[in-house]
Amino acid sequence: MSSQEAVKVVVGLGDRAYDILIGSGLVARAGAEIAARLPGIRAAIITDENVAAAHLAALSESLEKAGIASTAITLPAGEKTKSFAALQQVVDGVLAARLERGDAVIALGGGVIGDLAGFAAGIVRRGMNFIQMPTSLLAQVDSSVGGKTGINSAHGKNLVGVFHQPRLVLADTDVLDTLPRREFRAGYAEVAKYGLIDRPDFFAWLERNWQEIFAGGPARAEAIAQSCRAKADVVARDEFETGDRALLNLGHTFGHALEAATGYDGTRLVHGEGVAIGMALAHRFSARMNLASPDDAARVEAHLRAVGLPWRMPDIPGQLPDAERLLAYIAQDKKVSRGKLTFILTRGIGQSFIAKDVPASEVLAFLRENHPE
């Protein structure tokens, strides 16, 4: 793909519709793309130490060339940065730079930076312009699209935040070259998720083409664009997650519980890995509940194993809390409505649905059967 050909996906949200551009060379073109949409603005770039080392200079230069003055706020990398303390640091930094409502906060990083910077942009002066420049595969296919922002609390992940849509998403596929392989693989779990939710043909295509996606050929940009389209569709249907949007949580109820159970220790389990195991468990649990064929669960497990993702609880290094404790983590998760457990279950590949009133006793029995000990 030449540096001039970006794929464009539009997120259809009426007067707040925005473009996602996906392609090569977009960091270098960021200044021009932003200036064309938001003339005369100034900006604050929010990033983390890893991403800053690899890409911050190029972005600052691109902005400067387009006449956009910017300051950068660089935070430690990792999930712990989605905290009240970091939020206050970003908010104070943006205010110290004297940015106004019409200026922009730019998130240059993975989902952690996107969620944090988006939240800050949503609350400084009750809402500033926000631009996503996702640098992890997970952020390019998932977290940068849809306007969900937030931080974690001692009571659980992502429990505090706002809906604040970006004005533009620039997903430069080249920056993924500096992303650690393990993180790329974790992001791939979210790509597979879109197939498993409601696109069986996409899942079958992934089964055939995953090696090319990992290698970085044209299939990579195609997979990212398809994922963005899938997410944009759901978001346009249900911006504020009062219905269908919950489907995007496929694999996430189990996944979040496992992330919590491992103390959000990224050396043991990163988000996308938790989602991979969670999706496999959701399919296996659906089979156990006689909702889907065990063959479909086996097919999901086989694909995750093939790409090198963890797919079952014993794949997590170190000890896990027992099944009762895992259930308690699930019940603490925010997708609990009035004490009943809500899960995304499936009738087969690409046939996921929202199941309310899932009996906790069944989940507990299932966790016991699948627990490493």
Add this chain to the structure above:
Amino acid sequence: MSSQEAVKVVVGLGDRAYDILIGSGLVARAGAEIAARLPGIRAAIITDENVAAAHLAALSESLEKAGIASTAITLPAGEKTKSFAALQQVVDGVLAARLERGDAVIALGGGVIGDLAGFAAGIVRRGMNFIQMPTSLLAQVDSSVGGKTGINSAHGKNLVGVFHQPRLVLADTDVLDTLPRREFRAGYAEVAKYGLIDRPDFFAWLERNWQEIFAGGPARAEAIAQSCRAKADVVARDEFETGDRALLNLGHTFGHALEAATGYDGTRLVHGEGVAIGMALAHRFSARMNLASPDDAARVEAHLRAVGLPWRMPDIPGQLPDAERLLAYIAQDKKVSRGKLTFILTRGIGQSFIAKDVPASEVLAFLRENHPE
């Protein structure tokens, strides 16, 4: 007014429209009014130490009688409570009580508690139900209506927050009996503001009836209802303050600068007092710019003086920074667009308008003329 007759004002915001009930006995009836609108919920009451001492027990009991389980989070009274630290405390407390999106945060207090609790309700789980029970006159006529929430930053007042509309506002006129007289008077400045913005007849009515309003007769509920109607009109026209809503800032650009200049020290100047002086200055400055007659400025000054409000800078106890420093505080205020000063000025009583590009040099000269030294 009997305890069964509340005045109802509807804030017309489409599917997010809500009622403001104004009258006697509403704390005792709160449980029933809330349960009728939001059946089956639980609640967290956010309040401050002064208000808790006078009214918390009555509210908790009223909720309990209606079958609404509640916990209370009581914070220190005063503007300093609009901080990141207090926000985190409220957010953590609401999460610790395991409230869900459909449950409610209830603000029982003045504008400080309303702004803080509303912000917390707007960000916990990306938006919970929110109920305002304003207990100061200022909160009943102004801050509880319109969905603006927020906290202060080292860089200025109200710079961080969200728009989050309440589901219901319950303004119990009886609770004003425990409000310190000075606070009542300060709130009255915001009542007068609605007359000065665009209701000259209301201002004239206030000039004739202010004593009855202070004494607590039927004119009090009438003045509160008229004020809520005035604010609701502006909010329905411009929910997100992109235009007309800025008129509500009459007196606030000067007022905020004076609050900042006195270090938000409530012993020297409370918000409504800053607004009173600010409104007088806005009228006097408009006369100086030959926009309005000096007679109108004199009329405003005379009314504020009559009710016992401060109306000029020398009325503030202690030393003020010099005119240059005051101008710097004004320029720091958020109603600055791309370096130009924006003010609400007037062509006469009830004829306010948004003036952009007000020359800083004129403001400086005016501040020098009116400075106590």
